[in-house]
Amino acid sequence: MSTRTVTAHIPVELAEQIDAAAERLERPRGWIVKQALQNWISLEERRHQMTLEALKAADEGDFVEHDVIETWVAGLE
Template identity: 55%
Template sequence: MATDTKVLTAHVPLGLADKVDAMAARLERSRGWVMKQALAAWVDLEEERHRMTLEALADVDAGRVIDHRAIQAWADSLGTDRPLPPPVQ
């Protein structure tokens, strides 16, 4: 089955390139395979971060927020003998 692909190039620091080569050798995979795995993982992470940002902004728009001072007071209390319960909306 043929898969459409596109060649991407990037200049990377020599130290990073050496690490990629070492990892490829250790895994007995090609440098390209390692790069595809790394890029796919990074893209997945960034997509999830973007989704979570949009979700958080929707919460703010809907008024689902907790006052900063309440959060700060709770966080400050965590290392004490009498920690506060987590603040609620």
């Protein structure tokens, strides 16, 4: 697999947290950053997919009316 270097300026506190995690896990900093970015990308892809699904459902009229939600919430009190 080919790689590419990406540079980012991050707060010192975050860099220190990365260093601490790398030391604790006995892994290089780059491994920690790569794992974090892979997890974030996966999460964002899932959020995007869920948003598209929700917009499609709304377009198809598959949603709960606001007054129904308000009645339900009032019943929780």
